[in-house]
Amino acid sequence: MSVIDILKQKLLCSNKKPRIVYAEGWNANIQQATLEVKNNNTIDPFLIFHTKSEVPSNFNLKHIIIDEADLSKYANKLFELRQSKGLTQEQANELVKQPNYLATMIVKCNDADGEICGIDYTTKDTLKPALQIIKTAPGAKLVTSAFIMEKDNKTVVMGDCAINIYPTAEELANIAKMISLYAHNMVGIKDVRTSMLSYSTVGSGAGESVEKVRSAYNLVRDDQDLKNNHIQVFGEIQFDASYVLEVMKKKTKGITWAEPANTFIFPNIDAGNIGYKIAQRMGGWKAIGPTLIGLALPVNDLSRGASKDDVVGLSYITGNQVLLIK
Numbered sequence: 001m002s003v004i005d006i007l008k009q010k011l012l013c014s015n016k017k018p019r020i021v022y023a024e025g026w027n028a029n030i031q032q033a034t035l036e037v038k039n040n041n042t043i044d045p046f047l048i049f050h051t052k053s054e055v056p057s058n059f060n061l062k063h064i065i066i067d068e069a070d071l072s073k074y075a076n077k078l079f080e081l082r083q084s085k086g087l088t089q090e091q092a093n094e095l096v097k098q099p100n101y102l103a104t105m106i107v108k109c110n111d112a113d114g115e116i117c118g119i120d121y122t123t124k125d126t127l128k129p130a131l132q133i134i135k136t137a138p139g140a141k142l143v144t145s146a147f148i149m150e151k152d153n154k155t156v157v158m159g160d161c162a163i164n165i166y167p168t169a170e171e172l173a174n175i176a177k178m179i180s181l182y183a184h185n186m187v188g189i190k191d192v193r194t195s196m197l198s199y200s201t202v203g204s205g206a207g208e209s210v211e212k213v214r215s216a217y218n219l220v221r222d223d224q225d226l227k228n229n230h231i232q233v234f235g236e237i238q239f240d241a242s243y244v245l246e247v248m249k250k251k252t253k254g255i256t257w258a259e260p261a262n263t264f265i266f267p268n269i270d271a272g273n274i275g276y277k278i279a280q281r282m283g284g285w286k287a288i289g290p291t292l293i294g295l296a297l298p299v300n301d302l303s304r305g306a307s308k309d310d311v312v313g314l315s316y317i318t319g320n321q322v323l324l325i326k
Contacts, residue, residue: 046064232257
């Protein structure tokens with residue numbers, strides 16, 4: 001059973017149907033996906049449209065039409081939240097007419113439990129209002145992202161592939177911890193083995209990037225939260241040495257894993273974005289996500305090439321994030 005099927009079953013077995021707002025209700029894939037999750041009784045969707053003309057005939061899902069709605073509740077709340085940053089009431093009135101900001105305000109005002117955006121908006125335009133309004137979760141030092149990758153009954157997690165461009169050693173250590181816990185708590189990987197990737201394996205190479213990964217590993221290797229969840233982390237290590245056991249045994253004696261790594265932390269967004277897309281397009285792995293990790297409330301970013309099934313999958317992930325928070 002795929003991770004998405006498992007997450008769907010968790011929603012069906014829960015006594016809560018998460019309310020998810022979709023910022024881009026006019027998109028055909030969004031409409032098809034939300035009809036599916038509504039009909040299978042997993043998600044209570046709420047769609048945003050600019051105008052009435054965007055709403056399909058006989059459309060019976062909960063929705064809001066910006067041109068016709070009274071948005072003063074959301075504008076006033078946005079002004080209250082951002083006036084210390086120089087936002088005026090007039091600017092707040094205009095911002096809530098933008099679906100990406102309106103969706104985030106709907107979540108902030110507890111009129112929805114989570115948000116999905118990004119099938120037409122960029123990652124930047126999805127994340128900016130989320131960081132300004134939702135902000136990071138208590139204890140989270142940053143927001144990161146992860147992809148669930150599936151192929152032939154195998155599941156691995158990869159990150160950060162979408163958010164942090166060139167993280168520092170401290171940021172990379174936090175990313176490794178957050179994604180490892182996500183792999184355990186959300187994806188359901190019982191024995192998480194996390195490799196902090198580099199072009200070097202235990203000193204075989206040298207350079208600024210190698211030193212950063214090594215320093216990040218030293219910061220996270222003894223983390224108590226990871227140990228309590230039986231999560232193993234190793235770095236710096238090359239991909240082949242973490243994924244092929246024969247290579248692992250040959251290249252390093254500092255790791256005693258009986259199975260390959262199942263969670264991969266990239267040193268920067270270049271490596272992460274390129275790496276997961278090679279796995280997806282050349283390797284035939286299905287990429288699910290990215291999921292944003294570290295926000296106080298669930299907000300997730302779709303790829304602009306997302307299919308209807310991608311939207312459904314991310315809906316189940318977002319719904320399960322709601323269950324974990326609630």
